[in-house]
Amino acid sequence: MGRIVLEQVAKRFGDAEVIPALDLEIEDGEFAVFVGPSGCGKSTLLRLIAGLEDVSGGRILIDGADATQMAPARRGLAMVFQSYALYPHMTVRKNIAFPLRMAGLDKAEIERRVQSAAAALNLTDYLDRRPGQLSGGQRQRVAIGRAIVREPAAFLFDEPLSNLDAALRVGMRLEISELHKRLRTTMIYVTHDQVEAMTMADKIVVLQAGRIEQAGSPLELYRAPRNRFVAGFIGSPRMNFIEGEEAGRRGAFAIGVRPEDIALSREPAPGAWEGVVGVAEHLGSDTFVHVHETGLAETITVRVSGETPCAHGDRVWLTPREDAIHRFDAQGLRIA
Protein backbone atom coordinates (compact mmCIF):
# COMPACT_ATOMS: atom_id res chain seq x y z
CA MET A 1 0.00 0.00 0.00
CA GLY A 2 1.27 3.46 -0.74
CA ARG A 3 -1.25 6.26 -0.78
CA ILE A 4 0.51 9.56 -0.22
CA VAL A 5 -1.36 12.72 0.72
CA LEU A 6 0.17 16.16 1.11
CA GLU A 7 -1.89 18.67 3.09
CA GLN A 8 -0.83 22.31 2.91
CA VAL A 9 2.80 21.23 2.71
CA ALA A 10 5.15 24.20 2.54
CA LYS A 11 8.90 24.68 2.53
CA ARG A 12 10.96 27.75 3.27
CA PHE A 13 14.74 28.07 3.28
CA GLY A 14 15.31 31.04 5.54
CA ASP A 15 13.22 33.82 4.04
CA ALA A 16 12.95 32.18 0.63
CA GLU A 17 9.65 30.40 0.09
CA VAL A 18 10.50 27.46 -2.13
CA ILE A 19 7.14 25.75 -1.92
CA PRO A 20 4.04 27.71 -0.90
CA ALA A 21 1.44 25.55 0.85
CA LEU A 22 0.19 22.91 -1.57
CA ASP A 23 -2.18 19.93 -1.53
CA LEU A 24 -1.65 16.76 -3.50
CA GLU A 25 -2.96 13.20 -3.46
CA ILE A 26 -1.14 10.27 -4.98
CA GLU A 27 -3.21 7.10 -5.08
CA ASP A 28 -1.91 3.67 -4.20
CA GLY A 29 -0.19 2.10 -7.21
CA GLU A 30 -0.12 5.32 -9.14
CA PHE A 31 2.86 6.43 -11.22
CA ALA A 32 3.11 10.16 -10.50
CA VAL A 33 5.62 12.34 -12.30
CA PHE A 34 6.69 15.74 -10.97
CA VAL A 35 7.78 17.79 -13.92
CA GLY A 36 8.85 21.39 -14.37
CA PRO A 37 11.77 23.59 -15.31
CA SER A 38 14.88 23.50 -13.11
CA GLY A 39 14.41 25.29 -9.81
CA CYS A 40 10.65 24.72 -9.81
CA GLY A 41 10.81 22.83 -6.49
CA LYS A 42 10.10 19.35 -7.83
CA SER A 43 13.15 17.78 -6.22
CA THR A 44 12.52 19.63 -2.97
CA LEU A 45 8.96 18.30 -2.93
CA LEU A 46 10.28 14.77 -3.40
CA ARG A 47 12.79 15.25 -0.60
CA LEU A 48 10.03 16.49 1.68
CA ILE A 49 8.08 13.31 0.99
CA ALA A 50 11.24 11.26 1.56
CA GLY A 51 11.92 13.03 4.85
CA LEU A 52 15.36 14.22 3.75
CA GLU A 53 14.12 17.78 4.28
CA ASP A 54 11.84 18.98 7.07
CA VAL A 55 8.60 20.63 6.08
CA SER A 56 8.01 24.22 7.17
CA GLY A 57 4.29 23.63 7.43
CA GLY A 58 1.53 21.15 6.65
CA ARG A 59 1.24 17.38 6.95
CA ILE A 60 2.41 14.38 4.95
CA LEU A 61 0.25 11.27 5.24
CA ILE A 62 1.49 7.91 4.06
CA ASP A 63 -1.29 5.31 4.03
CA GLY A 64 -3.27 7.49 6.39
CA ALA A 65 -0.53 7.74 9.02
CA ASP A 66 0.99 11.13 9.75
CA ALA A 67 4.60 10.81 8.57
CA THR A 68 5.47 14.50 8.83
CA GLN A 69 7.90 14.05 11.73
CA MET A 70 9.04 10.51 10.89
CA ALA A 71 12.69 9.79 10.09
CA PRO A 72 13.24 8.87 6.43
CA ALA A 73 13.92 5.26 7.35
CA ARG A 74 10.57 4.90 9.13
CA ARG A 75 8.47 6.05 6.20
CA GLY A 76 8.78 2.83 4.26
CA LEU A 77 9.84 4.60 1.09
CA ALA A 78 12.77 3.77 -1.18
CA MET A 79 14.64 6.33 -3.22
CA VAL A 80 16.73 6.20 -6.39
CA PHE A 81 19.07 9.16 -6.70
CA GLN A 82 20.26 11.00 -9.79
CA SER A 83 23.85 10.19 -8.85
CA TYR A 84 22.82 6.57 -8.03
CA ALA A 85 24.40 7.11 -4.58
CA LEU A 86 25.73 3.57 -4.38
CA TYR A 87 28.05 2.68 -1.53
CA PRO A 88 31.41 2.65 -3.32
CA HIS A 89 33.13 0.46 -0.73
CA MET A 90 30.57 -2.33 -0.94
CA THR A 91 30.03 -4.95 -3.62
CA VAL A 92 26.81 -4.96 -5.63
CA ARG A 93 25.55 -7.77 -3.40
CA LYS A 94 26.21 -5.73 -0.25
CA ASN A 95 24.73 -2.60 -1.77
CA ILE A 96 21.47 -4.37 -2.53
CA ALA A 97 21.51 -6.14 0.83
CA PHE A 98 22.16 -2.98 2.84
CA PRO A 99 18.52 -1.96 3.47
CA LEU A 100 17.67 -5.55 4.40
CA ARG A 101 20.62 -5.68 6.78
CA MET A 102 19.41 -2.44 8.36
CA ALA A 103 15.95 -3.98 8.70
CA GLY A 104 17.51 -6.87 10.62
CA LEU A 105 16.50 -9.69 8.28
CA ASP A 106 18.26 -13.02 8.63
CA LYS A 107 21.08 -13.94 6.27
CA ALA A 108 19.20 -16.58 4.28
CA GLU A 109 16.28 -14.26 3.62
CA ILE A 110 18.62 -11.43 2.61
CA GLU A 111 20.46 -13.71 0.16
CA ARG A 112 17.18 -14.96 -1.29
CA ARG A 113 15.87 -11.46 -1.91
CA VAL A 114 19.18 -10.17 -3.29
CA GLN A 115 19.29 -13.09 -5.73
CA SER A 116 15.76 -12.53 -6.93
CA ALA A 117 16.28 -8.78 -7.37
CA ALA A 118 19.56 -9.41 -9.19
CA ALA A 119 17.87 -11.92 -11.49
CA ALA A 120 15.06 -9.47 -12.27
CA LEU A 121 17.56 -6.72 -13.13
CA ASN A 122 20.17 -8.84 -14.98
CA LEU A 123 22.75 -8.21 -12.30
CA THR A 124 23.48 -11.80 -11.25
CA ASP A 125 26.90 -11.81 -12.94
CA TYR A 126 27.92 -8.57 -11.29
CA LEU A 127 27.06 -9.29 -7.66
CA ASP A 128 30.68 -9.42 -6.54
CA ARG A 129 31.79 -6.29 -8.36
CA ARG A 130 32.06 -2.84 -6.87
CA PRO A 131 30.05 0.09 -8.25
CA GLY A 132 33.24 1.60 -9.70
CA GLN A 133 33.55 -1.39 -12.05
CA LEU A 134 30.06 -0.98 -13.52
CA SER A 135 28.68 1.09 -16.40
CA GLY A 136 26.17 3.89 -15.80
CA GLY A 137 23.21 1.72 -16.75
CA GLN A 138 24.35 -1.11 -14.49
CA ARG A 139 24.83 1.29 -11.60
CA GLN A 140 21.33 2.57 -12.13
CA ARG A 141 20.05 -1.01 -12.01
CA VAL A 142 21.87 -1.61 -8.74
CA ALA A 143 20.26 1.53 -7.33
CA ILE A 144 16.86 0.22 -8.42
CA GLY A 145 17.69 -3.21 -7.01
CA ARG A 146 18.54 -1.65 -3.66
CA ALA A 147 15.14 0.06 -3.75
CA ILE A 148 13.01 -2.95 -4.73
CA VAL A 149 14.39 -5.49 -2.26
CA ARG A 150 12.78 -3.58 0.57
CA GLU A 151 9.32 -3.93 -0.92
CA PRO A 152 8.61 -0.31 -0.05
CA ALA A 153 5.25 1.45 0.15
CA ALA A 154 6.40 3.73 -2.64
CA PHE A 155 9.43 4.39 -4.82
CA LEU A 156 10.86 7.87 -5.18
CA PHE A 157 12.96 8.59 -8.26
CA ASP A 158 14.97 11.81 -8.43
CA GLU A 159 15.87 12.38 -12.09
CA PRO A 160 17.26 8.86 -12.30
CA LEU A 161 18.01 8.88 -16.02
CA SER A 162 19.63 12.26 -16.48
CA ASN A 163 23.18 10.89 -16.15
CA LEU A 164 22.66 8.28 -18.87
CA ASP A 165 23.21 8.70 -22.58
CA ALA A 166 20.20 9.04 -24.87
CA ALA A 167 19.97 5.42 -26.05
CA LEU A 168 20.33 3.99 -22.56
CA ARG A 169 17.81 6.49 -21.24
CA VAL A 170 15.04 5.18 -23.50
CA GLY A 171 15.85 1.61 -22.48
CA MET A 172 15.83 2.38 -18.75
CA ARG A 173 12.62 4.36 -19.15
CA LEU A 174 10.91 1.27 -20.48
CA GLU A 175 12.44 -0.88 -17.75
CA ILE A 176 11.12 1.40 -15.04
CA SER A 177 7.67 1.50 -16.68
CA GLU A 178 7.61 -2.29 -16.84
CA LEU A 179 8.76 -2.52 -13.26
CA HIS A 180 5.80 -0.38 -12.29
CA LYS A 181 3.37 -2.51 -14.28
CA ARG A 182 4.78 -5.62 -12.62
CA LEU A 183 4.97 -4.40 -9.01
CA ARG A 184 1.95 -2.06 -9.03
CA THR A 185 3.70 -0.06 -6.32
CA THR A 186 3.25 3.70 -6.02
CA MET A 187 6.05 5.56 -7.77
CA ILE A 188 6.90 9.23 -7.67
CA TYR A 189 9.27 10.28 -10.38
CA VAL A 190 10.95 13.66 -10.75
CA THR A 191 12.14 14.82 -14.15
CA HIS A 192 12.53 17.95 -16.22
CA ASP A 193 11.96 15.93 -19.39
CA GLN A 194 8.34 16.18 -20.51
CA VAL A 195 8.77 13.15 -22.80
CA GLU A 196 9.60 11.00 -19.76
CA ALA A 197 6.60 12.50 -18.00
CA MET A 198 4.20 11.85 -20.89
CA THR A 199 5.37 8.31 -21.54
CA MET A 200 5.62 7.01 -17.98
CA ALA A 201 3.04 8.79 -15.88
CA ASP A 202 -0.44 7.88 -14.74
CA LYS A 203 -0.55 11.36 -13.29
CA ILE A 204 1.62 14.31 -14.20
CA VAL A 205 2.11 17.11 -11.69
CA VAL A 206 3.42 20.23 -13.43
CA LEU A 207 5.26 22.54 -11.06
CA GLN A 208 6.46 26.09 -11.43
CA ALA A 209 8.00 28.18 -8.65
CA GLY A 210 6.84 25.61 -6.09
CA ARG A 211 3.21 25.81 -7.17
CA ILE A 212 1.23 23.03 -8.80
CA GLU A 213 0.15 24.45 -12.15
CA GLN A 214 -1.88 21.37 -13.02
CA ALA A 215 -2.13 17.73 -12.04
CA GLY A 216 -3.79 15.11 -14.19
CA SER A 217 -3.31 12.30 -16.67
CA PRO A 218 -0.88 12.97 -19.54
CA LEU A 219 -3.68 13.24 -22.09
CA GLU A 220 -5.76 15.53 -19.87
CA LEU A 221 -2.82 17.89 -19.66
CA TYR A 222 -2.18 17.60 -23.35
CA ARG A 223 -5.76 18.17 -24.40
CA ALA A 224 -6.89 20.66 -21.80
CA PRO A 225 -3.96 22.52 -20.29
CA ARG A 226 -5.17 24.75 -17.51
CA ASN A 227 -2.92 27.66 -18.45
CA ARG A 228 -0.30 28.81 -20.90
CA PHE A 229 2.57 27.49 -18.82
CA VAL A 230 1.26 23.92 -18.87
CA ALA A 231 0.27 24.26 -22.53
CA GLY A 232 3.80 25.32 -23.41
CA PHE A 233 5.50 22.77 -21.20
CA ILE A 234 3.63 19.65 -22.27
CA GLY A 235 4.03 18.58 -25.87
CA SER A 236 7.02 18.52 -28.18
CA PRO A 237 7.63 20.55 -30.24
CA ARG A 238 6.09 23.31 -28.12
CA MET A 239 2.64 24.72 -28.67
CA ASN A 240 2.58 27.92 -30.80
CA PHE A 241 1.15 30.98 -29.06
CA ILE A 242 -0.40 33.83 -30.99
CA GLU A 243 -1.61 37.09 -29.47
CA GLY A 244 -3.37 40.06 -31.04
CA GLU A 245 -5.95 40.19 -33.80
CA GLU A 246 -6.06 36.45 -34.59
CA ALA A 247 -6.66 35.75 -30.89
CA GLY A 248 -9.16 38.58 -30.50
CA ARG A 249 -11.18 37.28 -33.43
CA ARG A 250 -11.61 34.04 -31.45
CA GLY A 251 -12.58 35.83 -28.24
CA ALA A 252 -9.26 35.33 -26.45
CA PHE A 253 -6.20 37.27 -25.37
CA ALA A 254 -3.96 34.54 -26.75
CA ILE A 255 -4.51 31.35 -28.68
CA GLY A 256 -2.38 28.23 -28.74
CA VAL A 257 -2.06 25.74 -31.57
CA ARG A 258 0.00 22.59 -31.39
CA PRO A 259 2.39 22.00 -34.31
CA GLU A 260 0.48 18.83 -35.28
CA ASP A 261 -2.81 20.78 -35.52
CA ILE A 262 -1.63 23.00 -38.35
CA ALA A 263 -1.89 22.03 -42.02
CA LEU A 264 0.88 23.22 -44.32
CA SER A 265 0.36 23.94 -47.99
CA ARG A 266 2.52 25.29 -50.79
CA GLU A 267 -0.39 27.11 -52.41
CA PRO A 268 -2.44 30.01 -51.06
CA ALA A 269 -5.51 28.85 -49.16
CA PRO A 270 -8.39 31.01 -47.93
CA GLY A 271 -7.84 32.28 -44.36
CA ALA A 272 -4.39 30.67 -44.17
CA TRP A 273 -1.39 32.30 -42.48
CA GLU A 274 1.34 33.08 -44.97
CA GLY A 275 5.01 32.73 -44.04
CA VAL A 276 8.53 31.78 -45.08
CA VAL A 277 10.31 28.61 -44.00
CA GLY A 278 13.26 29.28 -41.69
CA VAL A 279 14.37 25.72 -41.00
CA ALA A 280 12.85 22.39 -41.95
CA GLU A 281 13.90 19.41 -39.81
CA HIS A 282 13.46 16.14 -41.69
CA LEU A 283 13.17 13.27 -39.26
CA GLY A 284 11.85 10.80 -41.80
CA SER A 285 8.80 9.93 -39.77
CA ASP A 286 7.91 13.61 -39.37
CA THR A 287 8.97 16.96 -40.68
CA PHE A 288 9.18 19.93 -38.31
CA VAL A 289 8.87 23.15 -40.26
CA HIS A 290 9.75 26.40 -38.49
CA VAL A 291 8.01 29.26 -40.27
CA HIS A 292 8.91 32.96 -39.96
CA GLU A 293 7.43 36.22 -41.23
CA THR A 294 3.84 35.31 -40.51
CA GLY A 295 3.26 38.56 -38.67
CA LEU A 296 1.69 36.54 -35.83
CA ALA A 297 4.61 35.24 -33.81
CA GLU A 298 8.35 35.12 -34.31
CA THR A 299 8.25 31.47 -35.31
CA ILE A 300 5.38 29.09 -35.91
CA THR A 301 6.29 25.44 -35.80
CA VAL A 302 4.38 22.93 -37.88
CA ARG A 303 4.62 19.20 -37.62
CA VAL A 304 3.88 17.36 -40.83
CA SER A 305 3.51 13.62 -40.68
CA GLY A 306 5.98 11.84 -42.93
CA GLU A 307 8.39 13.53 -45.30
CA THR A 308 7.45 16.72 -47.05
CA PRO A 309 9.73 18.54 -49.48
CA CYS A 310 10.37 21.91 -47.90
CA ALA A 311 13.47 24.07 -47.58
CA HIS A 312 14.74 27.37 -46.22
CA GLY A 313 13.16 30.34 -47.98
CA ASP A 314 10.08 28.49 -49.32
CA ARG A 315 6.80 30.40 -49.08
CA VAL A 316 4.09 28.37 -47.31
CA TRP A 317 0.51 28.77 -46.08
CA LEU A 318 -0.61 27.47 -42.68
CA THR A 319 -4.15 26.49 -41.74
CA PRO A 320 -4.89 25.72 -38.07
CA ARG A 321 -7.57 23.18 -37.16
CA GLU A 322 -10.19 25.43 -35.60
CA ASP A 323 -11.45 22.79 -33.13
CA ALA A 324 -7.92 22.23 -31.85
CA ILE A 325 -7.23 25.85 -30.94
CA HIS A 326 -6.68 26.53 -27.21
CA ARG A 327 -7.84 29.92 -25.96
CA PHE A 328 -6.29 31.81 -23.04
CA ASP A 329 -7.25 35.02 -21.24
CA ALA A 330 -4.92 37.88 -20.30
CA GLN A 331 -3.92 36.07 -17.08
CA GLY A 332 -2.87 33.07 -19.15
CA LEU A 333 -5.77 30.90 -17.92
CA ARG A 334 -7.63 28.60 -20.26
CA ILE A 335 -10.99 29.81 -21.60
CA ALA A 336 -13.27 26.78 -21.74
Next chain:
Amino acid sequence: MAREHSPRRKALLTVAAWTAGLLIFFPILWTILTSFKTEAQAIADPPLFLNFDWTLENYAAVQERSDYMRFLWNSIVISGASTLLGVLIAVPAAWSMAFVPSKRTKDILLWMLSTKMLPAVGVLYPIYLIFIELGLLDTRAGLTVVIMLINLPIIVWMLYTYFREIPVDILEAARMDGADLRAEILYVLAPMALPGIASTVLLNVILAWNEAFWTLNLTAANAAPLTAFIASYSSPEGLFYAKLSAASTMAIAPILILGWFSQKQLVRGLTFGAVK
Protein backbone atom coordinates in the same frame (compact mmCIF):
# COMPACT_ATOMS: atom_id res chain seq x y z
CA MET B 1 50.36 19.60 -21.28
CA ALA B 2 52.72 17.06 -19.79
CA ARG B 3 55.98 18.50 -18.58
CA GLU B 4 58.96 16.76 -20.10
CA HIS B 5 62.29 16.93 -18.31
CA SER B 6 65.53 16.44 -20.18
CA PRO B 7 67.80 13.80 -18.59
CA ARG B 8 70.25 16.52 -17.53
CA ARG B 9 67.53 18.51 -15.81
CA LYS B 10 66.25 15.36 -14.19
CA ALA B 11 69.70 14.53 -12.85
CA LEU B 12 70.10 18.03 -11.46
CA LEU B 13 66.71 17.89 -9.79
CA THR B 14 67.53 14.52 -8.28
CA VAL B 15 70.81 15.83 -6.86
CA ALA B 16 69.07 18.93 -5.48
CA ALA B 17 66.32 16.86 -3.87
CA TRP B 18 68.81 14.48 -2.27
CA THR B 19 70.90 17.39 -1.02
CA ALA B 20 67.88 19.04 0.57
CA GLY B 21 66.73 15.72 2.02
CA LEU B 22 70.12 14.89 3.48
CA LEU B 23 70.52 18.40 4.88
CA ILE B 24 67.22 18.05 6.72
CA PHE B 25 68.03 14.53 7.87
CA PHE B 26 71.62 15.31 8.87
CA PRO B 27 70.95 16.37 12.50
CA ILE B 28 69.08 13.12 13.10
CA LEU B 29 71.84 11.12 11.42
CA TRP B 30 74.46 12.93 13.52
CA THR B 31 72.51 12.19 16.68
CA ILE B 32 72.32 8.52 15.78
CA LEU B 33 76.07 8.41 14.95
CA THR B 34 76.98 10.26 18.15
CA SER B 35 75.01 7.76 20.20
CA PHE B 36 77.52 5.08 19.13
CA LYS B 37 80.60 7.14 20.12
CA THR B 38 82.34 7.45 23.44
CA GLU B 39 81.82 10.70 25.31
CA ALA B 40 85.36 11.81 24.33
CA GLN B 41 84.81 11.04 20.66
CA ALA B 42 81.47 12.81 20.76
CA ILE B 43 83.12 16.13 21.47
CA ALA B 44 86.26 15.49 19.39
CA ASP B 45 87.51 18.38 17.27
CA PRO B 46 87.52 17.98 14.32
CA PRO B 47 84.33 15.90 14.58
CA LEU B 48 84.57 12.23 13.70
CA PHE B 49 82.19 11.01 11.04
CA LEU B 50 82.39 7.24 10.67
CA ASN B 51 85.96 6.44 11.76
CA PHE B 52 85.41 6.01 15.48
CA ASP B 53 85.18 3.02 17.78
CA TRP B 54 81.54 1.98 17.54
CA THR B 55 80.19 1.23 20.98
CA LEU B 56 76.89 0.40 22.62
CA GLU B 57 77.99 1.55 26.04
CA ASN B 58 75.81 4.68 25.93
CA TYR B 59 72.72 2.59 25.40
CA ALA B 60 73.70 0.33 28.29
CA ALA B 61 74.32 3.37 30.48
CA VAL B 62 71.01 4.96 29.57
CA GLN B 63 69.12 1.72 30.18
CA GLU B 64 70.90 1.32 33.50
CA ARG B 65 70.19 4.87 34.66
CA SER B 66 66.56 5.09 33.64
CA ASP B 67 63.78 2.70 32.83
CA TYR B 68 63.30 3.24 29.09
CA MET B 69 60.39 0.83 28.87
CA ARG B 70 58.36 2.81 31.40
CA PHE B 71 58.78 6.05 29.44
CA LEU B 72 58.02 4.23 26.19
CA TRP B 73 54.88 2.74 27.67
CA ASN B 74 53.73 6.17 28.87
CA SER B 75 54.34 7.63 25.41
CA ILE B 76 52.37 4.84 23.78
CA VAL B 77 49.45 5.12 26.20
CA ILE B 78 49.26 8.91 26.13
CA SER B 79 49.58 9.35 22.35
CA GLY B 80 47.34 6.37 21.59
CA ALA B 81 44.62 7.21 24.09
CA SER B 82 44.58 10.93 23.32
CA THR B 83 44.25 10.21 19.60
CA LEU B 84 41.52 7.62 20.10
CA LEU B 85 39.57 9.90 22.43
CA GLY B 86 40.06 12.83 20.06
CA VAL B 87 38.80 10.89 17.06
CA LEU B 88 35.76 9.65 18.98
CA ILE B 89 34.84 13.23 19.81
CA ALA B 90 35.85 14.69 16.45
CA VAL B 91 33.98 12.27 14.15
CA PRO B 92 30.49 13.40 15.23
CA ALA B 93 31.67 17.04 15.35
CA ALA B 94 33.12 16.90 11.85
CA TRP B 95 30.04 15.00 10.62
CA SER B 96 27.71 17.74 11.77
CA MET B 97 29.92 20.52 10.41
CA ALA B 98 30.32 18.84 7.04
CA PHE B 99 26.77 17.61 6.49
CA VAL B 100 24.48 19.83 8.53
CA PRO B 101 26.35 23.12 8.52
CA SER B 102 24.77 26.10 10.22
CA LYS B 103 25.44 29.80 9.74
CA ARG B 104 28.08 29.59 12.47
CA THR B 105 29.96 26.51 11.29
CA LYS B 106 32.76 28.45 9.59
CA ASP B 107 33.14 30.69 12.65
CA ILE B 108 33.34 27.70 14.97
CA LEU B 109 35.99 26.08 12.79
CA LEU B 110 38.06 29.26 12.74
CA TRP B 111 37.63 29.74 16.46
CA MET B 112 38.84 26.20 17.06
CA LEU B 113 41.86 26.84 14.89
CA SER B 114 42.53 30.14 16.66
CA THR B 115 43.09 28.28 19.94
CA LYS B 116 46.19 26.85 18.27
CA MET B 117 47.56 30.38 17.93
CA LEU B 118 47.56 31.01 21.67
CA PRO B 119 50.99 30.34 23.20
CA ALA B 120 50.59 27.25 25.36
CA VAL B 121 52.43 28.88 28.22
CA GLY B 122 49.59 31.40 28.45
CA VAL B 123 47.29 28.77 29.90
CA LEU B 124 49.90 26.79 31.79
CA TYR B 125 49.13 28.41 35.12
CA PRO B 126 45.35 27.82 35.11
CA ILE B 127 45.72 24.31 33.81
CA TYR B 128 48.41 23.55 36.37
CA LEU B 129 46.10 24.76 39.14
CA ILE B 130 43.19 22.74 37.80
CA PHE B 131 45.43 19.69 37.65
CA ILE B 132 46.47 20.15 41.28
CA GLU B 133 42.84 20.61 42.30
CA LEU B 134 41.71 17.49 40.45
CA GLY B 135 44.73 15.42 41.41
CA LEU B 136 45.69 14.93 37.77
CA LEU B 137 49.28 16.12 38.06
CA ASP B 138 51.71 13.45 36.84
CA THR B 139 48.96 11.08 35.76
CA ARG B 140 48.58 9.51 32.32
CA ALA B 141 44.86 10.27 32.36
CA GLY B 142 45.44 13.99 32.91
CA LEU B 143 48.06 14.21 30.21
CA THR B 144 45.89 12.23 27.79
CA VAL B 145 43.05 14.70 28.24
CA VAL B 146 45.25 17.79 27.84
CA ILE B 147 47.02 16.51 24.74
CA MET B 148 43.72 15.37 23.26
CA LEU B 149 42.28 18.86 23.79
CA ILE B 150 45.32 20.49 22.24
CA ASN B 151 45.12 18.38 19.11
CA LEU B 152 41.32 18.27 18.87
CA PRO B 153 41.05 21.31 16.54
CA ILE B 154 43.45 19.66 14.11
CA ILE B 155 41.57 16.36 14.24
CA VAL B 156 38.23 18.07 13.65
CA TRP B 157 39.64 20.16 10.81
CA MET B 158 41.22 17.22 9.07
CA LEU B 159 38.15 15.01 9.39
CA TYR B 160 35.92 17.89 8.30
CA THR B 161 38.01 18.26 5.13
CA TYR B 162 37.77 14.55 4.35
CA PHE B 163 34.05 14.32 5.11
CA ARG B 164 33.34 17.26 2.84
CA GLU B 165 34.62 15.19 -0.07
CA ILE B 166 31.97 12.53 0.50
CA PRO B 167 28.81 13.06 -1.56
CA VAL B 168 25.90 13.75 0.77
CA ASP B 169 23.65 11.71 -1.56
CA ILE B 170 25.29 8.54 -0.34
CA LEU B 171 24.57 9.36 3.29
CA GLU B 172 21.00 10.24 2.36
CA ALA B 173 20.70 6.93 0.53
CA ALA B 174 21.79 5.22 3.75
CA ARG B 175 19.12 7.15 5.66
CA MET B 176 16.48 6.07 3.15
CA ASP B 177 17.76 2.51 3.44
CA GLY B 178 16.94 2.53 7.12
CA ALA B 179 20.29 3.40 8.68
CA ASP B 180 20.15 5.39 11.90
CA LEU B 181 22.90 7.88 12.68
CA ARG B 182 25.12 5.25 14.27
CA ALA B 183 24.78 2.87 11.32
CA GLU B 184 25.25 5.70 8.84
CA ILE B 185 28.56 6.72 10.43
CA LEU B 186 29.74 3.17 11.12
CA TYR B 187 28.84 1.40 7.87
CA VAL B 188 28.89 4.17 5.29
CA LEU B 189 30.78 7.29 6.35
CA ALA B 190 33.68 5.71 8.22
CA PRO B 191 34.59 3.11 5.56
CA MET B 192 34.47 5.77 2.86
CA ALA B 193 36.56 8.20 4.91
CA LEU B 194 38.94 5.48 6.11
CA PRO B 195 42.05 6.79 4.29
CA GLY B 196 41.37 10.23 5.76
CA ILE B 197 40.72 8.89 9.24
CA ALA B 198 43.89 6.79 9.06
CA SER B 199 46.11 9.74 8.16
CA THR B 200 44.42 11.86 10.83
CA VAL B 201 45.16 9.17 13.42
CA LEU B 202 48.77 8.85 12.24
CA LEU B 203 49.46 12.56 12.28
CA ASN B 204 47.94 12.91 15.74
CA VAL B 205 49.88 10.02 17.16
CA ILE B 206 53.02 11.75 15.92
CA LEU B 207 51.99 15.15 17.27
CA ALA B 208 51.07 13.66 20.64
CA TRP B 209 54.27 11.63 20.75
CA ASN B 210 56.40 14.71 20.11
CA GLU B 211 54.46 17.01 22.42
CA ALA B 212 57.00 18.33 24.92
CA PHE B 213 55.64 21.46 26.60
CA TRP B 214 52.77 19.86 28.52
CA THR B 215 54.47 16.54 29.11
CA LEU B 216 57.45 18.28 30.69
CA ASN B 217 55.39 20.66 32.78
CA LEU B 218 52.67 18.35 34.02
CA THR B 219 54.62 15.16 34.74
CA ALA B 220 57.36 14.19 37.10
CA ALA B 221 58.00 10.48 37.36
CA ASN B 222 54.89 8.36 37.02
CA ALA B 223 53.41 9.61 33.77
CA ALA B 224 56.55 10.98 32.12
CA PRO B 225 56.79 9.95 28.44
CA LEU B 226 59.86 9.81 26.20
CA THR B 227 60.08 13.59 25.81
CA ALA B 228 60.75 13.83 29.54
CA PHE B 229 63.18 10.94 29.17
CA ILE B 230 65.29 12.92 26.67
CA ALA B 231 65.06 16.09 28.71
CA SER B 232 66.40 14.30 31.76
CA TYR B 233 69.70 13.78 29.91
CA SER B 234 70.36 17.44 29.19
CA SER B 235 71.52 17.82 32.76
CA PRO B 236 73.34 20.84 34.12
CA GLU B 237 76.15 18.76 35.71
CA GLY B 238 78.19 18.37 32.55
CA LEU B 239 77.55 17.54 28.97
CA PHE B 240 77.02 13.94 28.09
CA TYR B 241 76.50 14.27 24.37
CA ALA B 242 76.83 10.61 23.60
CA LYS B 243 74.36 9.53 26.29
CA LEU B 244 71.95 12.32 25.37
CA SER B 245 72.18 11.14 21.75
CA ALA B 246 71.53 7.56 22.74
CA ALA B 247 68.50 8.63 24.73
CA SER B 248 67.25 10.76 21.84
CA THR B 249 67.72 7.94 19.38
CA MET B 250 65.77 5.59 21.63
CA ALA B 251 63.01 8.18 22.00
CA ILE B 252 62.57 8.98 18.34
CA ALA B 253 63.14 5.47 16.97
CA PRO B 254 59.56 4.19 17.44
CA ILE B 255 57.92 7.19 15.80
CA LEU B 256 60.55 7.27 13.05
CA ILE B 257 59.78 3.65 12.21
CA LEU B 258 56.03 4.31 12.32
CA GLY B 259 56.47 7.33 10.07
CA TRP B 260 58.65 5.37 7.65
CA PHE B 261 56.09 2.64 7.17
CA SER B 262 53.15 5.01 6.88
CA GLN B 263 54.77 7.73 4.78
CA LYS B 264 52.62 7.00 1.76
CA GLN B 265 49.46 7.31 3.82
CA LEU B 266 50.73 10.46 5.53
CA VAL B 267 51.67 12.25 2.34
CA ARG B 268 48.34 11.34 0.75
CA GLY B 269 46.51 12.50 3.84
CA LEU B 270 48.33 15.79 4.20
CA THR B 271 48.00 16.79 0.56
CA PHE B 272 44.39 15.58 0.33
CA GLY B 273 42.12 18.22 -1.08
CA ALA B 274 45.07 20.41 -1.99
CA VAL B 275 45.13 19.20 -5.58
CA LYS B 276 41.96 18.31 -7.35
